[in-house]
Amino acid sequence: MTLRRQFDLRHDFLNPLVRIANHLVVKWSLIIKFLDIAIRLISNQAQTFSSANRTAVFARLLSSILLGAVVTRGALFTDPSQLSSTKKYDYIVVGAGPGGSVVANRLSENSSVNVLLIEAGISDEGVLPVEVPFLAAQLEPNTPFCWNYTTTPQSGLNGRVVQYPRGKMLGGSSSINFMVWTRGSQDDFNRYAAVSGDSGWSWESLQPYWQKIEKLVAPADNHVITGEIDPSIHGTSGPLDITLPGYPEFPFNLDMNSGNTIGVGWAQYTIGDGSRASSSTAYVEPFLSRANFDVLIQTQVTKVIQTGTQSGTPVFRGVQFAQSSSGPRYALNATTEVILSAGAINSPQILMLSGIGPKSQLSKLGIKTVVDLPVGGNLSDHALLSNQFTVSQPDVIDTITRNSTLANAAVGQWLETKTGVMVDGPGNHIGWIRIPKNDSIFKTQTDPSAGPTSSHFEFLFLPGFVSLNAAAPATGNFMSVFTNVVSPSSRGSVTLASTDPFAFPNINPAFLSTIFDVYTMRYAVKSLQRFVAAPAWSGYVTGQAGDFAGVTTDSEIDAWARSQTDTVWHPVGTASMSPCGSDTGVVNPDLTVKGVIGLRVVDASVLPYVPAAHTQAAVKVAEFEPWLCRAT
Numbered sequence: 001m002t003l004r005r006q007f008d009l010r011h012d013f014l015n016p017l018v019r020i021a022n023h024l025v026v027k028w029s030l031i032i033k034f035l036d037i038a039i040r041l042i043s044n045q046a047q048t049f050s051s052a053n054r055t056a057v058f059a060r061l062l063s064s065i066l067l068g069a070v071v072t073r074g075a076l077f078t079d080p081s082q083l084s085s086t087k088k089y090d091y092i093v094v095g096a097g098p099g100g101s102v103v104a105n106r107l108s109e110n111s112s113v114n115v116l117l118i119e120a121g122i123s124d125e126g127v128l129p130v131e132v133p134f135l136a137a138q139l140e141p142n143t144p145f146c147w148n149y150t151t152t153p154q155s156g157l158n159g160r161v162v163q164y165p166r167g168k169m170l171g172g173s174s175s176i177n178f179m180v181w182t183r184g185s186q187d188d189f190n191r192y193a194a195v196s197g198d199s200g201w202s203w204e205s206l207q208p209y210w211q212k213i214e215k216l217v218a219p220a221d222n223h224v225i226t227g228e229i230d231p232s233i234h235g236t237s238g239p240l241d242i243t244l245p246g247y248p249e250f251p252f253n254l255d256m257n258s259g260n261t262i263g264v265g266w267a268q269y270t271i272g273d274g275s276r277a278s279s280s281t282a283y284v285e286p287f288l289s290r291a292n293f294d295v296l297i298q299t300q301v302t303k304v305i306q307t308g309t310q311s312g313t314p315v316f317r318g319v320q321f322a323q324s325s326s327g328p329r330y331a332l333n334a335t336t337e338v339i340l341s342a343g344a345i346n347s348p349q350i351l352m353l354s355g356i357g358p359k360s361q362l363s364k365l366g367i368k369t370v371v372d373l374p375v376g377g378n379l380s381d382h383a384l385l386s387n388q389f390t391v392s393q394p395d396v397i398d399t400i401t402r403n404s405t406l407a408n409a410a411v412g413q414w415l416e417t418k419t420g421v422m423v424d425g426p427g428n429h430i431g432w433i434r435i436p437k438n439d440s441i442f443k444t445q446t447d448p449s450a451g452p453t454s455s456h457f458e459f460l461f462l463p464g465f466v467s468l469n470a471a472a473p474a475t476g477n478f479m480s481v482f483t484n485v486v487s488p489s490s491r492g493s494v495t496l497a498s499t500d501p502f503a504f505p506n507i508n509p510a511f512l513s514t515i516f517d518v519y520t521m522r523y524a525v526k527s528l529q530r531f532v533a534a535p536a537w538s539g540y541v542t543g544q545a546g547d548f549a550g551v552t553t554d555s556e557i558d559a560w561a562r563s564q565t566d567t568v569w570h571p572v573g574t575a576s577m578s579p580c581g582s583d584t585g586v587v588n589p590d591l592t593v594k595g596v597i598g599l600r601v602v603d604a605s606v607l608p609y610v611p612a613a614h615t616q617a618a619v620k621v622a623e624f625e626p627w628l629c630r631a632t
């Protein structure tokens with residue numbers, strides 16, 4: 001990816017620092033020696049940071065080390081042995097992404113309730129590429145901030161294996177994501193209400209909770225946002241900063257978070273004061289001083305443990321955890337509940353390792369099935385295809401990434417004043433578009449979308465050459481547009497590869513594996529070609545670029561899609577909710593696991609369909625009344 005090309009500073013010197021910081025070698029002599037090495041490494045990165053910025057970067061690195069290495073503030077622990085042996089936890093929450101951070105925060109609002117949040121990854125605090133919005137592309141794949149997963153070979157993508165990173169730090173994937181904030185459509189949520197049999201999941205029921213989550217703040221450049229968003233539908237005092245980009249491109253459609261997403265409009269971002277707003281910055285870090293809220297990082301839950309039986313129903317209130325595959329195993333019981341929020345890949349993995357999953361698969365690995373549930377099935381994700389165009393004027397991304405002096409200055413400006421190009425994510429506008437209902441595809445294929453306010457595909461506009469597979473050209477001006485299939489009919493799975501909790505599971509998102517999804521991707525590319533041929537683009541877009549240059553016919557588009565398609569990083573559905581009493585899902589509408597007591601899943605796994613939206617907002621299910629009011 002273009003951004004990765006120039007901003008690979010982290011791979012060169014930040015990784016070793018973070019790793020050391022997180023392995024707790026807390027000796028001043030070592031730290032000083034380490035910083036000495038860091039300075040020398042930074043000096044070698046002259047193309048990335050000028051000496052003027054080194055002091056500020058140095059300060060950040062120092063704070064990263066200190067915060068990661070010492071049991072510093074409030075209740076942030078880095079080793080299970082630091083937990084009090086006498087403190088009882090009412091709730092143990094596993095995973096600090098949007099699901100787990102929110103649930104741990106809201107439960108610990110009640111000072112008489114003790115909450116322990118266990119996170120496998122490191123602290124996000126002081127990690128520069130996490131804080132600087134423009135550097136988001138530096139955070140994955142193959143970094144210490146991720147579970148560096150890959151998919152199984154994808155038959156719909158010529159057998160290619162696709163990188164499948166998930167966030168592994170406080171904030172989970174919200175600390176490494178691209179910060180786009182889209183709630184989804186009213187049809188997406190009304191479908192959740194319909195399939196779960198619980199009206200609490202409907203768009204209307206959830207309205208107060210969006211207000212509770214959001215804090216609409218001014219863009220970093222303080223421009224007037226009239227005509228770019230509808231402030232009346234947004235919260236102004238929630239913990240999570242939401243804003244608009246600070247540089248304009250394609251103006252139109254007022255607010256895609258109104259419940260009707262269809263059309264092209266300004267993207268909204270989880271950015272505030274020029275910095276990333278993540279589930280950690282909004283729900284965890286500011287609340288560490290609560291005496292009843294403990295957070296244990298760098299510790300992986302290896303399974304949930306059955307602690308008894310109640311009227312014949314197994315009770316799962318225990319967790320087992322460890323810091324490495326060879327390290328000691330620890331165990332702890334919650335007095336009320338264990339809440340799994342390890343995300344759509346890891347929550348099903350933990351459930352299956354604990355004997356909760358499909359008997360046919362568990363028995364093959366010698367795992368005794370306690371409850372036979374379709375865990376790990378129904379994996380649903382958005383497929384992403386990046387299409388590049390040549391343009392007549394210099395673009396933002398290539399201008400910055402090709403010019404280290406400019407990049408230096410931009411990072412320096414961000415460090416000093418939190419202004420400039422670094423305050424924004426990589427794009428400005430998004431389009432959500434439906435295939436017309438009289439299209440021939442619907443004669444043979446059922447429409448998998450939630451309804452008329454949910455799109456079939458997305459355009460995501462990026463000012464530069466962005467490809468997940470090809471290197472950016474050294475010269476020329478570009479615009480890239482992602483075409484994403486956002487109401488897919490393909491369904492994949494997460495299965496165990498091994499009984500070792502530290503081994504990666506098999507991940508098969510089954511990209512472009514159905515007629516409808518292949519057709520939708522083709523339709524989206526053709527629609528994009530029509531879109532950029534409109535008079536408004538005349539003189540700006542001058543042609544298709546890179547390997548996309550000669551792609552015109554249906555078969556060329558299909559071949560292009562199969563050779564380039566990747567993930568939008570939006571897996572859901574692997575522990576889907578279904579009505580109480582139904583055996584088709586894994587959790588009930590209140591997110592309790594079917595057939596057991598004391599165990600809930602609160603993360604992307606529970607959404608039975610992927611919303612036609614970027615998923616971090618919908619994963620804030622933890623804020624939603626249907627389960628929370630019953631849990632506390």
Ligand SMILES: Cc1cc2nc3c(=O)[nH]c(=O)nc-3n(C[C@H](O)[C@H](O)[C@H](O)COP(=O)(O)OP(=O)(O)OC[C@H]3O[C@@H](n4cnc5c(N)ncnc54)[C@H](O)[C@@H]3O)c2cc1C
Nearest residue numbers: 095097099120172173177178179180301343604614615616
């Ligand atoms: C690269 C990338 C870009 C994205 N861009 C966007 C975007 O721009 N907009 C958007 O809306 N969405 C985006 N997403 C998706 C969004 O971030 C996710 O939908 C959301 O974070 C999912 O939340 P979650 O709580 O289910 O899981 P996660 O955010 O994945 O959090 C799970 C947490 O659990 C921890 N964990 C896992 N296993 C264990 C264990 N065994 N023990 C302890 N802890 C464990 C993980 O380390 C992680 O911190 C992106 C995702 C990625 C990866």
